[in-house]
Amino acid sequence: MKFSPLIFNLFIISGITPIITLGMTLSMSSHVYAVEKNNHDDADYHQVSLNDVSSGTLLFKQSNSKRFLQAPQLKTQVEIEINGLVANVKVKQKFTNTSNNWQHGVYAFPLPDNAAINQLSMRVGDRVIIGEIQEKKQARKTFNNAKKSGKKAALIEQYRPNLFTTQLANIPPNEEVEVELSYFQQVDYQAGEFSLHFPMAITPRYQPKGSKTSATHNLLPTLIFQARAESRAEKHSNTSSFEQYSTTDPVQGQFIDVTVDLFSGAELEQVNSINHSLIAEQQELGHYRLKLVNQLIEKDFKLTWQYQPQALPQILNFQQTYQNKKYGLLMVLPGLSELNENSAANKITPLRELTFVLDTSGSMAGDSLAQAKQAFKYALTSLHEHDSFQLIAFNSYPTKLFQAPVLASETNKQQAWRFVSALESTGGTEIKSALDLVLNEKLTAKNSKNEKLQQIVFLTDGAVGNEAEIFSDIAKKIGSKRLFTVGLGTAPNRYFMKKAAEIGRGSYQFISNHNELVKQMDRLFTKLSQPVLTDLNMSLNNPNGVLVTTPNPIPDVYANEPLFLSYQVTGEQSDSLLTGIYQGEIWSINIENYQQENVDANFLGSLEGNKTVSTKATEELNIPPLATLWARRKIADHYRQLMLYKESKAKDNIIELALKYHLVTPFTSLVAVEKEVSRPHHQTANAKQLKNMLPAGQKLPSTALNWQWQFNGAICLLLMSVISLLLIPQRKNND
Numbered sequence: 049m050k051f052s053p054l055i056f057n058l059f060i061i062s063g064i065t066p067i068i069t070l071g072m073t074l075s076m077s078s079h080v081y082a083v084e085k086n087n088h089d090d091a092d093y094h095q096v097s098l099n100d101v102s103s104g105t106l107l108f109k110q111s112n113s114k115r116f117l118q119a120p121q122l123k124t125q126v127e128i129e130i131n132g133l134v135a136n137v138k139v140k141q142k143f144t145n146t147s148n149n150w151q152h153g154v155y156a157f158p159l160p161d162n163a164a165i166n167q168l169s170m171r172v173g174d175r176v177i178i179g180e181i182q183e184k185k186q187a188r189k190t191f192n193n194a195k196k197s198g199k200k201a202a203l204i205e206q207y208r209p210n211l212f213t214t215q216l217a218n219i220p221p222n223e224e225v226e227v228e229l230s231y232f233q234q235v236d237y238q239a240g241e242f243s244l245h246f247p248m249a250i251t252p253r254y255q256p257k258g259s260k261t262s263a264t265h266n267l268l269p270t271l272i273f274q275a276r277a278e279s280r281a282e283k284h285s286n287t288s289s290f291e292q293y294s295t296t297d298p299v300q301g302q303f304i305d306v307t308v309d310l311f312s313g314a315e316l317e318q319v320n321s322i323n324h325s326l327i328a329e330q331q332e333l334g335h336y337r338l339k340l341v342n343q344l345i346e347k348d349f350k351l352t353w354q355y356q357p358q359a360l361p362q363i364l365n366f367q368q369t370y371q372n373k374k375y376g377l378l379m380v381l382p383g384l385s386e387l388n389e390n391s392a393a394n395k396i397t398p399l400r401e402l403t404f405v406l407d408t409s410g411s412m413a414g415d416s417l418a419q420a421k422q423a424f425k426y427a428l429t430s431l432h433e434h435d436s437f438q439l440i441a442f443n444s445y446p447t448k449l450f451q452a453p454v455l456a457s458e459t460n461k462q463q464a465w466r467f468v469s470a471l472e473s474t475g476g477t478e479i480k481s482a483l484d485l486v487l488n489e490k491l492t493a494k495n496s497k498n499e500k501l502q503q504i505v506f507l508t509d510g511a512v513g514n515e516a517e518i519f520s521d522i523a524k525k526i527g528s529k530r531l532f533t534v535g536l537g538t539a540p541n542r543y544f545m546k547k548a549a550e551i552g553r554g555s556y557q558f559i560s561n562h563n564e565l566v567k568q569m570d571r572l573f574t575k576l577s578q579p580v581l582t583d584l585n586m587s588l589n590n591p592n593g594v595l596v597t598t599p600n601p602i603p604d605v606y607a608n609e610p611l612f613l614s615y616q617v618t619g620e621q622s623d624s625l626l627t628g629i630y631q632g633e634i635w636s637i638n639i640e641n642y643q644q645e646n647v648d649a650n651f652l653g654s655l656e657g658n659k660t661v662s663t664k665a666t667e668e669l670n671i672p673p674l675a676t677l678w679a680r681r682k683i684a685d686h687y688r689q690l691m692l693y694k695e696s697k698a699k700d701n702i703i704e705l706a707l708k709y710h711l712v713t714p715f716t717s718l719v720a721v722e723k724e725v726s727r728p729h730h731q732t733a734n735a736k737q738l739k740n741m742l743p744a745g746q747k748l749p750s751t752a753l754n755w756q757w758q759f760n761g762a763i764c765l766l767l768m769s770v771i772s773l774l775l776i777p778q779r780k781n782n783d
Contacts, residue, residue, distance in 0.1 A: 123141070123142050123303065123304075123305065124139070124140070124141045124303070124304040124305070124345065125139075125140045125141070125142075125304075125305045125306075125307075126138070126139050126140070126246065126304065126305070126306045126307070127140075127307050127309075128244070128246070128306065128307070128308045128309070129308075129309045129311070130235060130244065130308065130309070130310045130311060131311045132366055132377075133234055133235050133237075133364065133366065133377055133379060133612075134232055134233070134234060134235070134366075134377070134673045134674070134677065135232070135233045135234075135235055135244055136230070136231075136232055136673065137163070137230065137231050137232075137233060137246070138228060138229070138230050139157065139159075139228065139229050139230075140226065140227070140228045141155070141157075141226070141227050141228075142224055142225070142226045143155075143224070143225045143226075143227075144222075144223070144224045144225070145219045145220065145221055145222065145223055145225065146222065147221055147222075148221045148222065149221055150218055150219065150220060150221060150726075151218075151219045151221075152195065152215070152216065152217050152218065152219070153215070153216040153219055153225075154213055154214070154215050154216070155213065155214035155215075155216060155227055156207065156211065156212070156213045156214075157211070157212055157213075157214075157229075158210055158211050158247040158248070158249070158250050159210060159211075159212060159231065159247065160210065160233055160245055160246070160247060160542070161209045161210040161542060161543035161546065161547075162233060162234065162680065162681075162684075163231040163232075163233050163680075164231050164232045164233070164676045164677055164679070164680035164711055165204070165212065165229060165230075165231040165711065165712040165718075166230065166231065166232070166671070166676055166709070166710045166711055166712075167179070167228075167229060167230035167231075167718075168202065168204050168214070168227075168228070168229050168230075168718040168720060169227075169228045169229075169720070170200075170202040170214075170216065170225065170226070170227050170228075170720055171225070171226040171227075171228075172200050172219065172220065172223060172224075172225055172226075172722075173220065173223055173224075175200070175722060177200060177201070177202060177720040177721070177722050178720055179202060179204060179718035179719060179720040180718065180719060180720070181706065181707055181710045181711065181712070181716055181717070181718055182707075182716065182717060182718075182719055183703060183707070183715065183716055183717075184205065184714075184715050184716060184717050187203055187205075187716070187717035187718070187719040188203065188717070190203075190719050190721060191203040191215060191217065191719050191721070194217060194721040194722075195217035195218065197725060198218060198725045198726050199217070199218065199721055199722050199723075199724070199725055199726065200216075200217060200218045200219075200721075200722040200726055201215075201216070201217040201218070201719070201720060201721045201722065202214055202215065202216050202217070202227070202718075202719070202720040203215040203717055203718070203719045203720075204229070204712055204717055204718040204719075205712070205717045206712055206713060206714050206717075208543070209543045210247065210541075210542065210543040211250065212712065214227060214229075218726050220726065232673045232676050232677055232680075234377065234612065234677055237379065237610050237612075238571065238608065238609060238610075239571055239608040239609075240354060240608075241352050241353070241354050242352065242353050242354070243350060243351065243352045243353075244308075244350070244351045245348060245349070245350050245542065246306070246348065246349040246350075246351075247348050247349075247539065247542070248304060248345045248346070248347060248348050248349055248539070249345060249346050249347060249348065249538065249539040250539060251411055251509050251510075251511040251537065251539050251540065251541065252411060252511060253511050253512060253513040253541070254409065254410075254411060254476050254477040254511055254512050254513065255512070255513040255514060256476065256477075256478055256480065256512070256514055303342050303343060303344060303345065304340070304342075304343050304344075304345050305339075305340065305341055305342065305343075306338075306339070306340035306343075306349060307337070307338070307339050307340075308336075308337070308338040308339075308351060309335070309336075309337055310335070310336040310337075310338065310351075310353065311334060311335055312334050312335075312336065312353065312355070313334045314333075314334055314355060314356070315333065315334070315355075315356050316336065316353050316354065316355060316356070317354045317355060317356045317357070318353065318354050319336060319338065319351070319352070319353045320351070320352045320353070321338075321340070321349065321350065321351055321352075322350040322351075322352065322560050322561065322564060323347040323348065323349065323350060323538060323560055323561065324340050324343055324347065324349060325340075326338045326339065326340055327339040327340075327341065336353075338351070346538070346539075347538040347539065347560075348538060348539050348560065350560065361381075362380065362381050362383065362637070363378070363379070363380055363381075363637070363639060363640075364378070364379040365377075365378050365379075365639060365640070366378075366674060367674065368672040368673070368674040368675065369672075370670075370671060370672050370675040372618075373616055373617065373618050373675075374616070374617040374621060375614070375615070375616055375617075375672065375674040375675040375678050376613075376614070376615045376616075376617070376674060376678075377612070377613075377614055377674050377677060377678075378611075378612070378613040378614075378615060378639065379610050379611070379612055380610060380611040380613075380626060380637065380639075381610050381611075382581055382605055382610075382611065382628075382630075382635070382637070398500075398501050399434055399435070399436075399500045399501070400435045400436075400500060400501045400503060400576070400577075401435070401436045401437070401438075401453050401500040401501065401502050401503070402427075402431065402435060402436075402437045402438075402503050402504075402505060402576070403437070403438045403439075403440065403453070403486045403489075403502070403503070403504045403505070404424060404427065404437065404438070404439050404440070404505050404507070405440045405441075405442065405482050405483070405486060405504060405505070405506045405507065405508075406420055406424060406439065406440070406441045406442070406468065406471070406507050406508075407420065407442060407443075407477065407479070407482075407506075407507060407508035407509065407536075408420075408441050408442065408443050408471045408472065408473055408474070408475075409442070409443040409444075409473065409474070409475055409476055409477040409478075409511070410443070410473055410474055410475060410476070410477075411473075411477055411509055411511040412473045412508075412509055412536070412537075413473040414473075415537060415538070415561075415562075416473075416509050416536045416537035417471070417472075417473045418562075419536045419537070419559050419561075419562065419565060420507045420508075420536055421468055421469060421471070422562065422565055423507055423534060423536070423559060423565060423569055424439075424464075424465075424468050424507065425465060425468070426565065426566065426569045427505065427569065427573070428456075428461045428464065428465060430569075430573045431456035431461065432456065433455065433456055433457065434455075434456075435455075435456045436453040436454060436455050436456065436500065437453060437454065437456055437460075437464070438450055438452070438453040438454070438486075439464050439467065439468070440482055440485055440486060441467075441468070441471055442478060442479070442481065442482035443473075443474060443475030443476060443477070443478065444475035444476040444478055445475075445478065445481065446478070446481050446482040446485045448485065449463075449464060449467055477508075477511055477512050479508065479510075479512050479518055480514065480517060480518050480521060483506075483518065483521060483522065484521065484525075486504055487521070487522070487525035487526065487527075487529070488525065501530075502528065502529040502530070503529070503530050503532060503554075503576055504529055504530065504531045504532065504552070504554075505532050505534065505572070505576075506531060506532065506533045506534065506548070507534045507536060508533070508534075508535070508536065508540075508545075509535065509536050509537045509539075509540045509541065510533075510535060510540050510541030510542075510543075510544035510545050510548075511540075511541055512541070512544065515541075515543070515544050515547070516691050518544075518548065519547060519548065519551050519691060519692060520691070520692055522548060522551045522552050523551050523692045526551070526552050526553065529552070530552060530553050530554040531548060531549060531551075531552025531553070531554040532549060532552075532554040532555055532556065532557075532572060532575070532576065533545040533546075533548050533549045533552075533554070533556045533557075534556070534557050534558075534559060534568070534569075534572065535556065535557070535558040535559070536559055537560070538560050538561070540558060542558070545558070550599075550603055551688075551692070553603075553604055555572075555575050555606050555609065557569070557571055557572045571608065574606075574607050574608060575606040575607055575608075575609070578606070578607040579630060579631045580604045580605065580606055580630075581604060581605040581606075581628045581629070581630045581635060582604045582628060582629050582630075583627075583628055583629045584601075584602040584603075584604070584605070584611070584626065584627070584628040585602065585626070585627050585628070586602070586613065586615070586624055586625070586626045586627075586639070587624060587625055587627075588617070588622050588623075588624050589622045589623045589624060589625060590620050590621075590622030590623075592619055592620040593617055593618065593619040593620045593621060593622055594617070594618040594619050595615060595616070595617055595624065596615065596616045596617075596618075596682070597613050597614070597615045598613070598614050598615070598678060598681040598682045598684075598685050599613075599681055599684065599685055600685050605628075611626075614674070614677055614678040614681045614682075615678065616675075616678055621641050622641055623638060623639060623640050623641050624638075624639045624641075625637075625638055625639070626638075626639055671709055671710060675709065676709055676710075676711070679705050679706075679708070679709035679711060680709075680711060682705055683702050683705050683706060683711065683713055686698040686699075686701045686702045686705075687702060687713075687714070690702075699715060702714070702715055702716075703715050703716060
C-alpha cells in the first residue's frame, strides 16, 4: 500500500498539533506575564506561588488569584544567643511596600523543624503589633475580620514542620514593614562536637503525581496556604509537582546578617562555621561573639564548637520551674564505645547486609550528586568481605543493581562503583517507590539462617513534599531493619532526614560540603558497626512524683551519640533511673535530682541568659525556655501518633499544649491585630517571573516530565511537514 506525500504530511500535522497545544499550555503555566500596568517599575515585584519560596520572603496577595507578588526585601537580621544547651533566636526581616497601593502580603520563612516559635511582632511605621496564640480556625477568623475592617493585622501559621507563613493585612503604601519572630532551639551534640543549625534556603520540593502531601490523613489540617478573597473564602490551593522558578544568579535583596553570642562558660578549642566565613571575637572568658555580614541566602548556616580536651560529664541536667512543676533538659553520654571496646574480645562481629539507596533525581544536580557518589565510594571501602550489599539508584523509577544482595568482594565493589560513577541527575524524586523496593524485600533462607543485620543507608537531599506518606510506609514495613539517612547538599530537607531515621530506628548524618564527607561518613560507619542501646526507659525513684519524658518512645542510642530528653516532674522530686538493653544485658544509670551545685558554672554556661521576649503575652505567662522546649517536643510526639496511626485524641492534645505554652503548631496560630482602623485600598501590581536563589552548588534540575524537549521536537516536525506541503505543488508543476 502506497501513501501519497500529501496524506502523510497531513497525518503528521494532525498528530503534532495536540502536542504543541499541550506544550503551549505548559509554557503559559511556567511563565508569568504582567497583568496590570501601573506607575511602579515592574522590576520591584515578582510573581510566585507559596511553593516557590526558598527563603524568608514577603509576598503581596493578588486579587482573584492564588498567586502572590514578591516584595523587595531590604535586610534579614538574625540574633542567636546560646546558653547551656539552649539557643534563643530572633529573626528580624525588614521589607518595604514601594507601590502607591495598600497591600496584603504573605511572609514565608524556613526554620529548624524543632524550633519552638512563641513570639511574633510586626512593626508598621511607628506602630508595633504583638501576636497572641489562638486555634487556627479562630485565628483565621480574627485575621480576616481585621483585614475586612481595614485594620493592620498579622497571622503566623505552620505550612510544613520546617516552613512557616505570616499573612500581613493592610500594608500602607511606601512604608517599611518589620517582622520579628522568636523561638527556642536545643543545640546538638555528636562525637565531641556541639552544633547549631539555622536554615537559610530550601531545596525545591518534588510532589509525586497522585500522592498525598505532608498534610496527610483527614485529621490533619491542609498546611498548603489558603488564599482568601475579601468577601469569601476561596477553596484550598492545591500545589503539585516541581514548580520552583529558580536561578543561580544573585537575587536582589536576598542577603542576611547573623550575630551569635555563644556563652560557653569555658575556653573553647575551636569554633567553626561549615558553610560561611565568620568574624569571631572573644568578648571575655567563655563569651564568644560571631558575625556573618551581608551574606547571600543560599546556604544553611551551621555553627560548631568544641571544648578544650577534658572529660565531658556523663550527665548534664538542667532544670527550671514553671507553675509548680519542674522542667528539665537532660543529656546523657552512655559511653557505648568504651563498653564495646571492653567487651569486643568476647563478642562475635555480626554479619551485615547493607542496602544503599542513592537519589539521582533532578534536585540532586550539581554538588549534591557529586557528594552522593563520593560518599558511596567511601562506603565501599568500609565494607568487610563477610558483609553483603545491594545498591538501588532512583529518580522517577528505582533501579536495582544486583538481583539479590552480593558479598562485598573487590569484583562486586568495582562493578557497583562503575555503575554509580556513570549516573546523572534527572527525573523526579520518587522516594516512596525506592523505599518500597527495599522494605518489601524478603530475607532469603540463607540470610535468615545467618541472622544478618539489615541496614539501609539512604543518600538524598530529601526534596519531597509527601513526607507523611513516606513516614507511614516506613513505620508499617521497617520490621527488624534499620534506616540510616545521609542528607546531601547545602540545604537538604533536614526534617525528612531526621524523622525518617527516627521512625526507621536508625540515625542521620548531614554532608554540606566535600570537606565534611570523611568525618560524617566515619561517624555513620561507627554507628553501623557497633551495638545499639535499646529499650530505654526513665522512671522516678519516688512513686509520689509523676514524670513525663519526651521524645516518647525514647529512641535507641548509637555509639558516640548522646541521649537528649526533655522532662516534666509533678509532685515530689527525687532521683530517677534510666535503664536500657545493651548487647543483651541490662544497662542503667542513676540521674540525681537537679541541684545548682551539680552543674559546673565553668562548663556550658547557664540557662539564665535565655529570657523570653518582654511582651504582654510573655509577662502574663513567663514561660521559661525548658518548659517551652518540653511542650514543643511533646507536641511532636502527639503529631507522630496522629500522622502514623491516626490517633483521634492527638489533635486535641496538641491544641491544649500549644495554647498553654503559646506555641505555633499545625492547629494553632499567632495572630496580631491593630486597634485602630486604617483606610485600605487593595491594588494589584506589575508582575514577572520569580527567580529564587537555588541552594549553593545546585544546578537547575531536569524534572520528571522533560516536556520541553518533546515540545521542541514537535515544533521541528511540524515545520518540516509544512515545508514539505509547500514543496508538493512545485514538484507537481515540474512533473
